Amino acid sequence: MRITTTRFGRIDVEASDLIRFPSGLPGLEDCREWALLADASNDALGWLQSTTRADVALAVVSPRRFVPEYQVRIPRSELTPLAVDDMRQAQVVVVVGQNGTGLTLNLKAPIVINLEARTGRQVVASGDLPLQYELSLARPPLKKSA
Amino acid sequence: MLVLSRQRDESIMIGDNIVVTIVDIRGDKVRLGINAPSEIPVHRQEVYEAIQRENLRASQLEPGDTQEIGKFANRGPARPGGDKPR
Numbered sequence: 001m002r003i004t005t006t007r008f009g010r011i012d013v014e015a016s017d018l019i020r021f022p023s024g025l026p027g028l029e030d031c032r033e034w035a036l037l038a039d040a041s042n043d044a045l046g047w048l049q050s051t052t053r054a055d056v057a058l059a060v061v062s063p064r065r066f067v068p069e070y071q072v073r074i075p076r077s078e079l080t081p082l083a084v085d086d087m088r089q090a091q092v093v094v095v096v097g098q099n100g101t102g103l104t105l106n107l108k109a110p111i112v113i114n115l116e117a118r119t120g121r122q123v124v125a126s127g128d129l130p131l132q133y134e135l136s137l138a139r140p141p142l143k144k145s146a
Numbered sequence: 147m148l149v150l151s152r153q154r155d156e157s158i159m160i161g162d163n164i165v166v167t168i169v170d171i172r173g174d175k176v177r178l179g180i181n182a183p184s185e186i187p188v189h190r191q192e193v194y195e196a197i198q199r200e201n202l203r204a205s206q207l208e209p210g211d212t213q214e215i216g217k218f219a220n221r222g223p224a225r226p227g228g229d230k231p232r
Contacts, residue, residue, distance in 0.1 A: 007209055023187070027198030028205065044219040045212055056205050059212050065219045080184035096212060097204040103215055106204065109197045124189060124197070131200045135218040 003035060006055045007047070011037070018051065019113055019120045022081065026109070026122060031056055034120070036113075046093065048111070059096035063105060066135060069142050072110055078123040082114045091115055095122075097132060104132035107142075 001018070004010050013035040024031050031050040039045035044065055050056040063070045072092055084090045091113045097104040107129040113120040133142070150158055157167040163183050170177040180188050 025201050026194055027201040039209065039212070041209075042212065042216050044216050047209075057207075058201070058204055059207050059209075059215075061215070061219075068220060077182075077184045078187065081187075095201065095204045096207060096215065097200060098207055098211055103212065103218070106197075106200050108193075109200070122197070122201075124193060131196055135215070137218065 001051070003049070003051045004054045005049055005057065007057055008037065008049070011035075013037070013051070016118075019048070019118050021120045021122075023121065025058075025111075028056060036060075045096070048093075060093040060111065061096060061105065063092065063094045063107065063110065066105060067107065067133065067142055070107060072107075073126040074110075074112065074123050075126060078121070079112065082112060082119055082121050083117060084112065084114050089114060089116055099132050099134070101134055103135045104130075105135065106131050107133045 001015065002010055002012050017035045017037070019034050019036055021032055021034060023029070028050070031053055033051045034048045035051055037047045037049055039047060039059075044061055046060045048058045048060055063072070079090075082090070092110050093113070094110045095106040097106060107125070108131045109122050109124055111120055111122045129142075152158065152168050154168050154171055157165050159165055164186065165181040167179040167181070168176060169179045182188055
């Protein structure tokens with residue numbers, strides 16, 4: 001399948017790279033199908049590219065590589081639609097953002113992907129986690145959740 | 147907007163499978179119990195709206211913005227983008 005993107009040009013994606021988000025993502029509810037792409041220059045980074053909106057892509061990372069103490073607790077009701085019985089079937093990634101200071105990670109709303117079913121969902125994690133966790137070389141400790 | 151008066155321990159039904167119960171009322175704070183099918187997400191509105199704003203903002207990010215991210219990563223096995231070249 002060939003998709004058009006504003007960031008990466010026209011690219012061919014395999015069916016196995018496609019992930020369906022039946023509810024879209026908050027703020028991007030109309031984007032139901034995404035391709036998970038590897039970043040060309042950075043192996044810590046991936047891109048979720050909408051297959052229907054060329055200009056919509058989200059940079060994603062595996063949170064543990066950046067915040068080793070990040071322990072995500074997700075209410076069961078959030079996981080039911082994904083049919084993830086076992087979190088080992090699931091891949092958790094978080095969205096990279098940017099604020100005035102630098103790059104941030106959205107630790108409050110991780111994206112859970114059921115690798116077998118190729119379905120995904122952005123969930124709201126329990127506890128007091130930041131929507132904009134600032135990446136810095138002197139890593140600020142993650143506040144213990146309330 | 148439909149406005150209904152309810153007392154503690156009374157409920158309203160939305161459709162035939164969502165029940166919202168007034169669990170407790172204290173001062174200006176109301177505690178609600180929500181019984182809904184597991185496929186219906188329930189969110190605090192301000193949290194959901196904050197996530198919407200954050201996603202829209204994050205979707206503006208360009209590959210050039212993320213060049214530095216590698217220096218914040220620990221050495222580790224997982225590679226979120228998988229192994230497929232794009």
